[in-house]
Every structure is written in C-alpha cells, then in structure tokens.
Amino acid sequence: xxxxxxxxxxxxxxxxxxxxxxxxxxxxxxxxxxxxxxxxxxxxxxxxxxxxxxxxxxxxxxxxxxxxxxxxxxxxxxxxxxxxxxxxxxxxxxxxxxxxxxxxxxxxxxxxxxxxxxxxxxxxxxxxxxxxxxxxxxxxxxxxxxxxxxxxxxxxxxxxxxxxxxxxxxxxxxxxxxxxxxxxxxxxxxxxxxxxxxxxxxxxxxxxxxxxxxxxxxxxxxxxxxxxxxxxxxxxxxxxxxxxxxxxxxxxxxxxxxxxxxxxxxxxxxxxxxxxxxxxxxxxxxxxxxxxxxxxxxxxxxxxxxxxxxxxxxxxxxxxxxxxxxxxxxxxxxxxxxxxxxxxxxxxxxxxxxxxxxxxxxxxxxxxxxxxxxxxxxxxxxxxxxxxxxxxxxxxxxxxx
Ligand code: GP9
Ligand code: MN
Numbered sequence: 001x002x003x004x005x006x007x008x009x010x011x012x013x014x015x016x017x018x019x020x021x022x023x024x025x026x027x028x029x030x031x032x033x034x035x036x037x038x039x040x041x042x043x044x045x046x047x048x049x050x051x052x053x054x055x056x057x058x059x060x061x062x063x064x065x066x067x068x069x070x071x072x073x074x075x076x077x078x079x080x081x082x083x084x085x086x087x088x089x090x091x092x093x094x095x096x097x098x099x100x101x102x103x104x105x106x107x108x109x110x111x112x113x114x115x116x117x118x119x120x121x122x123x124x125x126x127x128x129x130x131x132x133x134x135x136x137x138x139x140x141x142x143x144x145x146x147x148x149x150x151x152x153x154x155x156x157x158x159x160x161x162x163x164x165x166x167x168x169x170x171x172x173x174x175x176x177x178x179x180x181x182x183x184x185x186x187x188x189x190x191x192x193x194x195x196x197x198x199x200x201x202x203x204x205x206x207x208x209x210x211x212x213x214x215x216x217x218x219x220x221x222x223x224x225x226x227x228x229x230x231x232x233x234x235x236x237x238x239x240x241x242x243x244x245x246x247x248x249x250x251x252x253x254x255x256x257x258x259x260x261x262x263x264x265x266x267x268x269x270x271x272x273x274x275x276x277x278x279x280x281x282x283x284x285x286x287x288x289x290x291x292x293x294x295x296x297x298x299x300x301x302x303x304x305x306x307x308x309x310x311x312x313x314x315x316x317x318x319x320x321x322x323x324x325x326x327x328x329x330x331x332x333x334x335x336x337x338x339x340x341x342x343x344x345x346x347x348x349x350x351x352x353x354x355x356x357x358x359x360x361x362x363x364x365x366x367x368x369x370x371x372x373x374x375x376x377x378x379x380x381x382x383x384x385x386x387x388x389x390x391x392x393x394x395x396x397x398x399x400x401x
Contacts, residue, residue, distance in 0.1 A: 025317030039257025113143025253285025
C-alpha cells in the first residue's frame with residue numbers, strides 16, 4: 001500500500017542535494033538527443049589497437065563535452081532495455097528478468113512523460129522489431145509519443161550488418177524523421193551494429209581486428225570503430241540540417257560488450273591481470289554530455305546510469321524534487337560518490353566492493369572489510385527500495401506534492 005511508499009519517499013528526500021546554480025537550466029528548451037551506444041565500454045576510449053585510435057571521433061568529441069570517465073552501467077539481465085529503464089526512470093532494474101517484460105504495465109514517471117508535460121515531442125528511434133524487449137508496450141508506460149521501429153526504416157541485405165540495419169544507414173534515415181518532429185523534441189537513438197558477435201562486412205571495416213585468442217574481442221574493435229564513424233556522420237548531418245545548435249547530446253554505453261569469458265584476451269589487451277576489482281572497473285561505460293558552445297571537461301566523479309535523469313532534467317531547468325528517483329545530479333557539488341551495481345557490488349570515492357571483498361580504489365588492493373562496511377547497508381537499501389517500487393507498482397500511489 002501507500003505506507004511503504006512514504007518510507008521510500010523520506011529516504012529519497014533525505015538524500016536530495018543542492019543543484020549547481022551555474023549549470024541549472026543551461027539547456028532550457030533545447031532539443032535532447034540521447035544516444036545509446038551498444039555494448040560500448042570505456043576501455044576503448046582514447047586507446048589504440050595496431051597503433052590506431054579505436055574511437056577517433058569520440059576522442060575529439062569528448063574534448064568539447066562533459067565526459068564522465070568513472071561512470072558505471074547498472075544493468076542486469078534486461079541488457080539494453082535495462083539501460084533504457086534506468087536512464088529514464090532513475091530506478092534500478094530488477095535482479096532477475098527484464099523489467100520491460102515483467103512490469104511493463106506499471107505506473108512510471110519517466111523522462112518522456114515529464115518532458116511531454118513540458119511541451120516536448122518525445123520519440124524513440126530504433127531499427128528493430130517493435131516488440132523486441134517488449135518496447136512497444138513499455139514505451140507507452142514511459143510516456144513516449146512515438147516509436148520509430150524497423151517499419152519506419154528501409155532495411156535490406158545491402159544496408160544490414162549483424163543484427164539488422166547498420167548504424168550508418170540508421171542515422172542517415174533518422175535525419176528525415178528528425179526533420180519532421182515538432183521542436184523541442186526528446187529523441188532517443190539506439191544503435192545496434194556493435195552487438196555481439198561483432199560481425200562486420202569486409203568493406204565496412206576501417207580498423208584491423210585485434211590479435212588474441214578471443215575472436216569476440218578481436219572483432220569488437222572494428223565494430224566499435226564503425227559506430228564511431230556513424231556518430232561522426234550523424235553529427236555532421238545534424239549540423240548541415242541545422243539541428244545541431246539547438247540540441248544537447250547525451251551519449252552513453254548501455255552495458256558491457258565483452259564478458260568475463262574473454263578474460264585472458266582482455267588481460268592481454270589491458271596489460272594487467274583481471275582481478276574481481278578490474279572486472280568491476282571494466283563495467284565502466286562512457287557518458288558524454290555535449291552542449292554546443294560549452295567548453296569540455298573530464299569529470300571523474302563516481303557515477304552510474306541512474307544519475308543521468310536528474311542530471312539531464314537540471315540542465316533543462318526542470319526541478320526533480322517531486323520525483324521518486326535514486327540518482328543524483330552529477331553536476332551537484334554535493335554529489336555523494338556512491339554507485340551500486342545490480343549485483344550489489346558498489347563503488348565509492350575510495351573503495352570498491354565486490355564478491356565479499358573490499359578493495360582500495362586507487363591501488364586495487366584488497367583491504368579490511370570495515371572500510372566498506374558503512375556502505376553495505378545503504379547499497380542493499382537502495383536496491384531493495386527500488387525493487388519494492390517495481391514489484392508493488394508503488395508509483396501508482398504517489399501524489400505529486
Ligand atoms: C535490440 C537491441 C540489443 O533491439 O536493443 O539488445 P541487447 O541484446 O543488447 O539487450
Ligand atoms: Mn545492448
């Protein structure tokens with residue numbers, strides 16, 4: 001009933017932080033272009049294979065953006081759909097199954113709904129079958145006005161790779177959808193080419209594969225590069241179509257691409273042993289917030305996908321005090337550095353906790369468990385509160401003050 005919710009409400013309120021006055025409302029009224037980077041992990045950023053940059057475009061783009069280099073994905077079994085859920089609700093995904101399937105009929109207060117109320121046109125663009133991950137149903141609950149699924153794209157043998165329409169054609173064809181949208185719009189683009197098993201046609205390959213005992217890791221770099229080029233083309237097209245200046249961009253990696261099955265190849269690439277500590281550090285994915293005309297900055301605050309919603313809303317000058325959410329505005333000076341992953345591992349400014357072991361952040365050395373002790377309870381609490389909201393469909397009892 002509603003009483004469970006009031007306890008959660010109190011917790012959320014007690015954790016609220018002051019906004020950053022300098023950045024609050026910086027992008028008020030602008031279009032929002034959200035881009036999900038399939039399977040893109042942070043370890044490829046500013047790195048080379050065979051002497052070549054893996055992501056030359058992103059490496060440049062980051063220089064003119066807020067780049068968060070300690071940003072972790074928090075997804076579970078729902079993979080891409082979990083990342084969408086976290087980013088637009090600032091709630092955790094579930095410990096088992098995909099909330100997109102299991103709780104699609106719940107009451108939510110997601111970003112698309114909030115922005116629709118503020119006069120935005122809201123759309124998700126993804127060239128896959130609309131029912132994949134139950135998106136067609138869930139998007140209604142999240143408040144999307146429009147879903148451009150594979151039926152809205154010309155998909156053929158010639159422009160497909162791996163799972164379907166290639167990212168370059170996807171972005172190319174999306175321009176005409178964007179041009180027809182009422183402004184301001186909130187448009188989410190979900191890329192697909194850099195998806196396991198990372199296959200690419202010979203003629204689309206501009207980076208040679210890596211050389212290790214993992215075919216998966218070897219092929220990963222050329223597909224990451226492919227998406228990097230698709231992004232470059234997209235930004236260029238947006239500029240040519242005058243859709244760039246009045247937009248802000250939020251790019252994020254949805255989840256890991258290289259699983260622990262490839263640890264020995266990964267260890268070869270990174271040049272270090274893959275301890276449980278390093279495995280958690282590999283769960284970092286890029287978060288890039290680009291505001292045209294704004295100077296870039298790399299921000300090392302410990303953060304997670306759950307923080308995207310409040311950060312974005314504040315940039316748009318939208319108060320979030322009245323929403324039940326677990327994330328924090330990453331620009332707030334008071335942001336507590338504390339990120340919980342779905343498996344209950346957590347990361348703080350100084351420590352990283354996983355598999356019953358507390359590690360020192362800057363050395364990666366195991367340390368006394370006491371150091372992590374005070375966060376253990378909080379980590380469980382957050383996941384538990386979020387689960388309660390979803391399993392009990394508690395937001396249906398929520399009355400906005
Ligand atoms: C499918 C795409 C990929 O539409 O979102 O899904 P994933 O397997 O990464 O969850
Ligand atoms: Mn994915």
